[in-house]
Amino acid sequence: MQLNITKDMLNKKNLKKIGKKVFEKIVENIFLLFACISVICVALIIFYIFTKGSPAIFKIGLGHFLFGTKWAPTQGIYGILPMIVGSIYGTIGAVIVGTTIGLFTAIFMAEISPPWMVKIFRPAIQLLAGIPSVIYGFFGLLVIVPIIHKFYGGGGNSLLAVIIILSIMILPTLISISEISLRSVPKEYKEGSLALGATHIQTIFKVMIPAAKSGILTSIVLAAGRAMGETMAVILVAGNSPIMPTSLISRVRTLTANVAFEMSYASGLHREALFATGVVLFIFIMILNIVLNFIIKKAGASVK
Amino acid sequence: MKSDLQKIHTQNLDLFYGDTQALKDVSISLEEKKVTAFIGPSGCGKSTFLKTLNRMNDLVDNVKISGKVFLDNLNIYEKYDIVELRKRVGMVFQKPNPFPMSIYDNIAYGPRVHGIKSKSILNEIVEKSLKNAALWDEVKDRLKQNALGLSGGQQQRLCIARVLAVEPEVVLMDEPTSALDPLSTLKIEDLINELKKNYTIIIVTHNMQQAGRISDKTAFFLLGEIVEYGSTDKIFSVPEDKRTEDYITGRFG
Ligand SMILES: Nc1ncnc2c1ncn2[C@@H]1O[C@H](COP(=O)(O)OP(=O)(O)OP(=O)(O)O)[C@@H](O)[C@H]1O
Ligand SMILES: [Mg+2]
Numbered sequence: 040m041q042l043n044i045t046k047d048m049l050n051k052k053n054l055k056k057i058g059k060k061v062f063e064k065i066v067e068n069i070f071l072l073f074a075c076i077s078v079i080c081v082a083l084i085i086f087y088i089f090t091k092g093s094p095a096i097f098k099i100g101l102g103h104f105l106f107g108t109k110w111a112p113t114q115g116i117y118g119i120l121p122m123i124v125g126s127i128y129g130t131i132g133a134v135i136v137g138t139t140i141g142l143f144t145a146i147f148m149a150e151i152s153p154p155w156m157v158k159i160f161r162p163a164i165q166l167l168a169g170i171p172s173v174i175y176g177f178f179g180l181l182v183i184v185p186i187i188h189k190f191y192g193g194g195g196n197s198l199l200a201v202i203i204i205l206s207i208m209i210l211p212t213l214i215s216i217s218e219i220s221l222r223s224v225p226k227e228y229k230e231g232s233l234a235l236g237a238t239h240i241q242t243i244f245k246v247m248i249p250a251a252k253s254g255i256l257t258s259i260v261l262a263a264g265r266a267m268g269e270t271m272a273v274i275l276v277a278g279n280s281p282i283m284p285t286s287l288i289s290r291v292r293t294l295t296a297n298v299a300f301e302m303s304y305a306s307g308l309h310r311e312a313l314f315a316t317g318v319v320l321f322i323f324i325m326i327l328n329i330v331l332n333f334i335i336k337k338a339g340a341s342v343k
Numbered sequence: 344m345k346s347d348l349q350k351i352h353t354q355n356l357d358l359f360y361g362d363t364q365a366l367k368d369v370s371i372s373l374e375e376k377k378v379t380a381f382i383g384p385s386g387c388g389k390s391t392f393l394k395t396l397n398r399m400n401d402l403v404d405n406v407k408i409s410g411k412v413f414l415d416n417l418n419i420y421e422k423y424d425i426v427e428l429r430k431r432v433g434m435v436f437q438k439p440n441p442f443p444m445s446i447y448d449n450i451a452y453g454p455r456v457h458g459i460k461s462k463s464i465l466n467e468i469v470e471k472s473l474k475n476a477a478l479w480d481e482v483k484d485r486l487k488q489n490a491l492g493l494s495g496g497q498q499q500r501l502c503i504a505r506v507l508a509v510e511p512e513v514v515l516m517d518e519p520t521s522a523l524d525p526l527s528t529l530k531i532e533d534l535i536n537e538l539k540k541n542y543t544i545i546i547v548t549h550n551m552q553q554a555g556r557i558s559d560k561t562a563f564f565l566l567g568e569i570v571e572y573g574s575t576d577k578i579f580s581v582p583e584d585k586r587t588e589d590y591i592t593g594r595f596g
Binding site for chain 1: 399426427428430433434436438442443444452455506
């Protein structure tokens with residue numbers, strides 16, 4: 040509608056100048072409106088999660104809620120430490136495994152592999168990124184869980200299975216961002232290093248990776264965010280017992296699984312406690328985002 | 344052809360990028376502890392030739408090289424350790440390219456990759472190299488600061504210091520002052536004059552006055568070939584080839 044009006048105004052010659060200005064203003068405001076949508080969504084989500092979630096935290100008590108090691112809704116006991124620990128262990132484990140594999144893959148693709156191999160690797164990795172998480176869960180359930188069961192017993196649903204599945208899921212993020220940042224290291228650095236008699240591998244580790252550091256760190260933080268927030272695939276392989284994990288083959292429940300698993304039947308304080316779990320998850324994700332912004336800002340400053 | 348003074352010599356060097364020939368039958372003998380300047384119009388193969396001398400052309404896909412390049416009478420394209428070669432034949436690039444790390448780490452980089460770990464030896468090398476590159480006084484109080492914070496001229500001297508830190512015998516310079524202001528250029532020219540006491544220096548330049556000021560010998564390149572090579576005084580006063588004369592007097596593209 041608004042666009043039609045402005046077109047008419049443009050057609051009238053005498054009003055052309057004013058029309059143009061008005062048109063510009065309207066378009067600017069349309070942009071503003073659309074830009075606001077995402078901000079409003081974030082604000083609404085934060086508002087609802089916190090208003091729904093925080094009462095439970097006061098009723099249960101912050102200490103009991105965050106540091107209680109027992110989760111037994113039927114007895115009115117709501118301690119989410121096992122889930123916090125489960126989420127953190129799963130995320131850290133996946134980041135360690137995923138970063139190791141991902142960084143080496145990125146280095147290989149950016150620096151070592153012949154171009155024809157990159158042409159195979161890149162679409163494969165893109166495909167990995169596009170696979171729905173429930174499919175990852177299937178794969179975990181059908182392949183990884185039985186293998187873990189075979190070697191370690193205990194059913195196979197475990198922290199280890201979570202770490203393996205999450206590691207695979209975060210690989211595309213790690214690889215693509217790290218590869219791009221390695222490729223965008225100025226070739227003058229590489230030449231300078233090689234001309235001093237450094238080997239290719241020395242050049243990669245001593246010059247290129249440090250120069251690509253902020254991109255690589257960014258990929259790690261984004262990957263951690265993805266791992267922390269993953270729900271479906273995790274539920275299928277974690278075992279989901281709300282107990283403190285004591286080893287890699289312990290069953291675990293993550294914060295996300297806690298919410299998704301019980302929300303359908305919970306009511307009253309139980310339901311509120313699940314919202315509160317969401318608050319805690321949200322805070323973790325927010326911390327990761329702050330870290331990310333910090334990295335980006337620092338990288339920007341060092342360029343100047 | 345051979346003399347005791349010669350450090351590097353090439354025989355019938357041909358180089359192709361894919362199908363296009365960039366160097367044609369280049370045979371030249373470069374003297375030890377002298378400054379040799381390469382001049383010639385853009386695209387005539389000066390950088391290409393310079394890069395054959397420390398095998399930086401190996402990085403380019405599709406390069407074909409035939410002929411011989413001798414460093415102290417050993418062919419560097421035959422069973423020659425490339426790390427050893429680049430240690431002996433250092434290179435300074437057209438655009439200053441310090442690494443995005445501290446001034447100290449830039450200089451210590453070369454010695455470190457060649458296995459020197461001792462802090463005190465590294466300290467010594469850093470100080471000596473920076474002094475040799477006439478940069479020490481300007482940076483001695485901020486060795487820990489990022490090298491990218493230096494001015495262009497300082498960065499280029501840092502790059503020269505970085506090369507000196509691995510104690511090369513030959514230093515290749517590809518238009519090292521083309522990105523610098525006149526004052527920085529003069530500083531680097533003075534530096535080259537100083538360095539030639541201990542190093543063999545080969546420099547590409549588009550600046551005729553510069554070639555005249557700093558070089559002992561000059562080679563004029565045209566379309567991948569050396570048209571004329573001789574003492575700088577002679578090339579600039581009584582060139583033998585008409586094409587050299589045209590180029591030097593500016594009658595040539
Ligand atoms: N990597 C490359 N791939 C293909 N062709 C190249 C490559 N590098 C240089 N050439 C070509 O080889 C020829 C010689 O180039 P070179 O860079 O050696 O010239 P130059 O004399 O250094 O020129 P300038 O004075 O502009 O630096 C040119 O025709 C150039 O286009
Ligand atoms: Mg050149």
